[in-house]
Amino acid sequence: MTAAIATMGSTEKPLARRRTRTANRRLLPWLYLSPVIATFIVWIYWPLIDAFRLSFYQWDMLPTSPIVPVGWTNYINIFSLPKFWQALGNTGWYIAGLLPLAVALPLAIAIFTADLPPRARMVYRGIIFVPMIVAPVVAAAIWRWLLDPGHGMVNMMMRDFGFRPLRFLQDPNLALWTIVVLTGWKLIGFSTLILSAANANINPSLIEAARMDGASKWEIIRDIRLPLLSSTVLFLVMMTILLGAQWSFSYINVLTGGGPLGSSTNIYYVLWDFGFSSLSVGWSSAAAVILFLGFGALAFVLFRLIDKVSFHDN
């Protein structure tokens, strides 16, 4: 009883002290937060509001030219623009193409290579992580060289095996998938490492117990490993859906410029294109608002989903 009173007293005291603190004290946390808050207001939150405002105007970004209010015209124009729908569709293809490379394949590899000895594992880990630290522009340059239709290593090899050389980045049917693979190249090793780490964290006695009960390797994967890996997998899926198309931006800009015939463009590249090639602030801003709201809704749904599943996991 006395102990209870004592603990109550000890929680009460700082509270009382807190109450008597001066206004100065109350300001203190905000002072510590101010650099971060100021940065985010100036560079992210105010620009978001400003993009929203600009989406109702027509302007070519020159200080001398007038900013004309046009109401919803920008939105109406964008929705009736085939280029926008093509970019939106392509964004979906980018994400769909990246999911196997950034999640499914790494998951299979992580599970399949779970029994490798620690030393070999460390060596592989050091190697497959390398693409992650290679700059996107450097990666684009290297792959442009490897995939060159005339002298690139990949096409030379294909010719050796009797195949026709492919114009990976110049063929409208191939360009998007080529960029998906390049984006995947940067992610596949890293995802494998994340999933391997999660896989190694699974309590070995669970696996052992299942084995004793006569569970086959496949049953162990299906009933033990996959459920226990589900939260990591979902995290990777969410990252890929929300950021996947964004990761491709550098490759698109360096390698194809969205072409040929818009076949490799995506929603992020279209924003760039509207804004800085066509110099149409209104269109770019309207597309930005659409993108932001769309992805915001998507993120919300995904977060809710993850919440549900990770609760399940506990």
Place this chain on the structure above:
Amino acid sequence: MTTDALALPRRARRASSASGWLKGFDLAGGHVVMALLSLFCLFPVYWMIVTSLRPANKVFERSLWPTAASLDNYTYALNAIPIGQMLVNTLIVAAIVTVVQLITGLLAAYAFARWRFPFDKLVHVLIALTWLVPLQVVMIPNYLLIANAGLLDSLTALILPHFASALAVLMLLQAMRSFPNEVLEAARMDGAGSWRVLWEVVTPNLRGTIASLAILIFISTWNEYFWPLLLTRTPEHSVIQIGIQMFMTSEGTQWGPLMAASTLASLPIFILYIVLQQQVVSSFMKSGIR
């Protein structure tokens, strides 16, 4: 042996030699898969370095190592654009951004870790949500801001927007929350002000997290492409990522110098990686993907 294992699936011990054989097979398979993945991940980088070292007239050779190594491509690249200046610029930007983001991150994380205050949850969420806002969405207002301030084509323009990052705040906050409260209490009892506690007690104890973060921020700033693309105009005031692009023109690509410039741009990061490999990998893994 195999039939034995099939006939008595519930007797794991009896089937052990069969499963041993199977295990060896799996192991070899695992090595094959990993070797293929390693080849896929490393060969492009290797090919970049090999190509960059070939003499100018032998760039199209396919031998796995340069038959006659030469620095022709490097000389050409260095003469074509101010690579030295661009590397220095990149280093300046990456170093300043790293230091500033760590400082602002420490300050903000400390505010959350030490005090409860009105709207703290809301501010926390708003900071965390910033990583969901794509650069392309806010680029025009940002560009106009920089242009109106007369900062276009300057290193300042590349540094200012990176004064804070959600990643730094959140990672440091996580580390501070696992920090023993007694130590903080003791320091407070000694009459140390919040400022002194932060720099003399908290920060020295977060060295591991700070080092991880520093690596992450430095590498991602070094590799940054979008921001310089938007805000810089002349090679002298730009970073190396933009320089690489200059060797890829619509008229044709100078493969040798392009690979030489790419190698030079990657060298500092590769050296960092070779020296601090374990730390680099674990800091990236700690942070998730971004």
